[in-house]
Amino acid sequence: MTRVHPNTAAPFADLPSLPACCGATREGGVAVLTVWRKSLLFSCHGFTVFDAEGNLVFRVDIYGSGSAGELVLMDAAGKPLLTARRKKLSLGETWLIYNGEDADNPLYSVKRHVSLLHCKGLAHVTPLRGGSGSAGYAVEGSYSRRSCTVYDERRRAVAEIQRKQAVGGVAFGDDVFRLVVQSDLNTCLAMAIVIVLDQMPELASLPLRMTLSITDLARVLLLSILGGEICEIEALGDMGSSDFSWKLADHPKLPKGKTVAVVVLDGWGEADPDQYNCIHVAQTPTMDSLKKGAPERWRLVRAHGKAVGLPTEDDMGNSEVGHNALGAGRIFAQGAKLVDLALASGKIFEGEGFKYIKECFDKGTLHLIGLLSDGGVHSRLDQLQLLLKGCSENGAKRIRVHILTDGRDVLDGSSVGFVETLENDLAKLREKGIDAQIASGGGRMYVTMDRYENDWGVVKRGWDAQVLGEAPHKFRSAVEAVKKLREDPKANDQYLPPFVIVDESGKAVGQIVDGDAVVTFNFRADRMVMIAKALEYADFDKFDRVRVPKIRYAGMLQYDGELKLPNRYLVSPPEIDRTSGEYLVHNGIRTFACSETVKFGHVTFFWNGNRSGYFNPSMEEYVEIPSDSGITFNVQPKMKALEIAEKARDAILSRKFHQVRVNLPNGDMVGHTGDIEATVVGCKAADEAVKIILDAIEQVGGIYVVTADHGNAEDMVKRNKTGQPLLDKAGKIQILTSHTLQPVPIAIGGPGLASGVRFRKDVPDGGLANVAATVMNLHGFEAPTDYEPTLVEVVDN
Numbered sequence: 001m002t003r004v005h006p007n008t009a010a011p012f013a014d015l016p017s018l019p020a021c022c023g024a025t026r027e028g029g030v031a032v033l034t035v036w037r038k039s040l041l042f043s044c045h046g047f048t049v050f051d052a053e054g055n056l057v058f059r060v061d062i063y064g065s066g067s068a069g070e071l072v073l074m075d076a077a078g079k080p081l082l083t084a085r086r087k088k089l090s091l092g093e094t095w096l097i098y099n100g101e102d103a104d105n106p107l108y109s110v111k112r113h114v115s116l117l118h119c120k121g122l123a124h125v126t127p128l129r130g131g132s133g134s135a136g137y138a139v140e141g142s143y144s145r146r147s148c149t150v151y152d153e154r155r156r157a158v159a160e161i162q163r164k165q166a167v168g169g170v171a172f173g174d175d176v177f178r179l180v181v182q183s184d185l186n187t188c189l190a191m192a193i194v195i196v197l198d199q200m201p202e203l204a205s206l207p208l209r210m211t212l213s214i215t216d217l218a219r220v221l222l223l224s225i226l227g228g229e230i231c232e233i234e235a236l237g238d239m240g241s242s243d244f245s246w247k248l249a250d251h252p253k254l255p256k257g258k259t260v261a262v263v264v265l266d267g268w269g270e271a272d273p274d275q276y277n278c279i280h281v282a283q284t285p286t287m288d289s290l291k292k293g294a295p296e297r298w299r300l301v302r303a304h305g306k307a308v309g310l311p312t313e314d315d316m317g318n319s320e321v322g323h324n325a326l327g328a329g330r331i332f333a334q335g336a337k338l339v340d341l342a343l344a345s346g347k348i349f350e351g352e353g354f355k356y357i358k359e360c361f362d363k364g365t366l367h368l369i370g371l372l373s374d375g376g377v378h379s380r381l382d383q384l385q386l387l388l389k390g391c392s393e394n395g396a397k398r399i400r401v402h403i404l405t406d407g408r409d410v411l412d413g414s415s416v417g418f419v420e421t422l423e424n425d426l427a428k429l430r431e432k433g434i435d436a437q438i439a440s441g442g443g444r445m446y447v448t449m450d451r452y453e454n455d456w457g458v459v460k461r462g463w464d465a466q467v468l469g470e471a472p473h474k475f476r477s478a479v480e481a482v483k484k485l486r487e488d489p490k491a492n493d494q495y496l497p498p499f500v501i502v503d504e505s506g507k508a509v510g511q512i513v514d515g516d517a518v519v520t521f522n523f524r525a526d527r528m529v530m531i532a533k534a535l536e537y538a539d540f541d542k543f544d545r546v547r548v549p550k551i552r553y554a555g556m557l558q559y560d561g562e563l564k565l566p567n568r569y570l571v572s573p574p575e576i577d578r579t580s581g582e583y584l585v586h587n588g589i590r591t592f593a594c595s596e597t598v599k600f601g602h603v604t605f606f607w608n609g610n611r612s613g614y615f616n617p618s619m620e621e622y623v624e625i626p627s628d629s630g631i632t633f634n635v636q637p638k639m640k641a642l643e644i645a646e647k648a649r650d651a652i653l654s655r656k657f658h659q660v661r662v663n664l665p666n667g668d669m670v671g672h673t674g675d676i677e678a679t680v681v682g683c684k685a686a687d688e689a690v691k692i693i694l695d696a697i698e699q700v701g702g703i704y705v706v707t708a709d710h711g712n713a714e715d716m717v718k719r720n721k722t723g724q725p726l727l728d729k730a731g732k733i734q735i736l737t738s739h740t741l742q743p744v745p746i747a748i749g750g751p752g753l754a755s756g757v758r759f760r761k762d763v764p765d766g767g768l769a770n771v772a773a774t775v776m777n778l779h780g781f782e783a784p785t786d787y788e789p790t791l792v793e794v795v796d797n
């Protein structure tokens with residue numbers, strides 16, 4: 001990966017360079033950044049800047065409202081790179097740029113151009129330290145129109161601010177734009193210039209956007225006030241439609257009106273064939289024929305790590321990020337990454353959510369509830385550790401942790417190690433005088449972490465232990481609890497029964513009572529929504545809560561943006577907007593979505609950017625088939641695949657819908673049980689379901705897109721570096737219950753697919769986020785320009 005701008009050249013000697021990990025560029029050293037005029041912190045405004053690969057590169061967080069006199073440009077981890085300060089008592093508007101957070105010896109001044117005669121000049125950037133490499137720059141054009149150029153002293157264009165254009169020339173707003181920086185300009189300085197331009201009220205967007213509707217007389221008045229923007233006013237007058245539009249441009253070659261089936265096989269990756277690859281072992285003639293039958297219409301896409309907005313390439317994919325990417329067509333920094341950033345910068349402890357719970361620290365107990373592992377799908381141990389540290393440093397005196405053991409995103413049996421680590425951390429806090437203990441626990445699939453209201457009994461078990469301090473098992477320590485409960489030969493981490501920790505008198509050490517604060521520390525939404533409802537809703541009838549303590553509750557993130565649940569949260573969730581589902585509905589696409597309960601929200605809630613409900617109920621129908629509850633899915637590995645396929649078939653044959661979207665859960669849900677035989681049965685059932693859907697598509701002359709959200713069933717063992725299965729101490733194969741890092745297949749076809757359509761060869765790194773534009777094309781539309789590129793092209797036969 002190329003760096004954004006390795007600052008090896010002399011002119012940048014005084015300026016900070018970006019860490020290599022922060023910046024991918026296009027070939028040739030040109031940095032193409034997407035600037036979002038929005039802070040990652042919900043209480044702030046500012047900027048969030050991504051590189052061409054979706055990596056966060058810069059941030060600016062401005063507290064309070066209005067214009068700031070000082071702005072700090074930070075890298076992704078919150079390290080200050082440059083500080084811009086408005087120069088006091090200066091004639092005209094001048095800002096000074098300092099290295100890091102230095103208070104003196106500025107590097108550059110940025111002065112607004114004042115001449116009314118020069119139409120294009122916006123600002124001058126002047127080096128203040130001299131030296132051989134120092135260079136000045138002139139900024140020209142219109143910042144308000146997001147169209148300006150930075151010239152060096154030889155009049156070479158070294159950076160440009162450009163609008164992001166949607167198809168047809170319709171811009172989608174002022175708050176997202178491009179900053180293209182040539183290798184002759186330091187990228188940090190270029191971004192500092194942007195934030196300074198944004199702070200110059202005469203140049204910023206709002207006043208100018210008002211000019212679109214004012215009279216010529218008023219324009220003339222504005223001309224004299226705005227000076228440097230004179231030339232742009234007339235142009236703005238012609239841009240009456242600069243507002244965002246949902247309208248998608250027609251695809252130049254592909255027709256509209258075809259029924260498109262979008263099939264997501266959950267947990268279905270591509271891996272080398274062997275006996276632990278359940279997809280290989282299972283009879284999957286339909287999926288095999290897609291792979292072998294049409295090589296130009298079958299390929300692999302990335303489904304893990306940065307391709308889906310996760311912090312590193314070591315992060316396995318999961319359904320939340322996978323379906324978010326599939327539906328949204330862009331890569332958003334996901335919860336795991338956002339929490340990392342907020343913790344690294346310490347901003348998590350400055351936000352409104354934290355201030356809200358902190359009110360209880362003096363007299364009450366802080367309860368932290370969540371999944372205890374380093375799986376990184378729902379939560380991470382290192383984040384919990386930083387949260388504990390920050391809370392204790394911010395005044396928490398009594399802390400109780402309510403743990404949920406994993407064994408699904410990590411190896412079964414690993415819970416003991418995680419509990420020991422946490423116990424050590426809490427012991428260290430106790431040495432510092434903080435009364436910190438584990439208070440209760442239970443396996444994630446049996447206690448608390450149900451989803452999509454499949455089984456409220458799961459949440460109730462958690463409520464009883466965490467809030468009421470009641471559970472069938474009582475122990476003096478959590479390590480003892482987990483070890484003892486695992487002695488049952490049928491026990492595993494995912495399904496450990498609930499337990500509470502008691503004191504010498506047998507009393508639970510950590511009931512939740514009036515005046516306490518509660519934080520659910522999972523960042524992922526689906527399995528936190530139900531407990532959030534139980535903790536937050538006054539009106540609640542899903543089970544008898546017995547006692548409803550008056551607490552201050554915050555989620556690590558807000559788990560449901562539509563329900564605003566919970567109301568308080570520590571880190572703002574990714575704002576996944578303008579999803580393909582919403583665009584398509586606005587463009588007349590009637591949609592049917594279906595899965596069984598345990599995956600229903602994947603093709604609705606996650607697909608639509610963590611938003612519950614319909615965009616337009618008259619255009620959409622979402623059907624949920626009740627999942628079996630109270631069982632592990634190796635008992636019924638066929639799950640409801642057949643029923644889902646039949647519903648999809650009926651929807652296709654009804655010809656009422658343009659898009660029929662389903663999730664087939666078997667590879668994942670059965671794969672998570674670690675039962676290889678059952679997973680093979682599940683994969684076969686999923687393949688049969690695909691066939692039913694493809695047959696229906698054949699009958700209506702439609703198109704299919706078959707893909708997956710992440711890997712799971714294709715590899716059921718933990719492996720060493722050479723790919724050989726790892727053995728445990730007893731010489732047994734270590735079963736892998738978790739997702740994988742494998743890519744997933746995507747296949748397109750069907751009688752409705754125009755004959756020249758095939759996968760492009762120039763998107764070799766394509767990932768799940770490229771699928772949305774692909775599907776939009778197959779519906780006959782161009783995708784918005786900021787979507788990840790389509791995977792298909794149409795060649796003339």
Ligand SMILES: O=C(O)[C@@H](CO)OP(=O)(O)O
Nearest residue numbers: 318319320377408409668
């Ligand atoms: O079951 C879950 O919660 C996760 C694994 O933790 O799986 P998926 O991402 O496939 O929903």
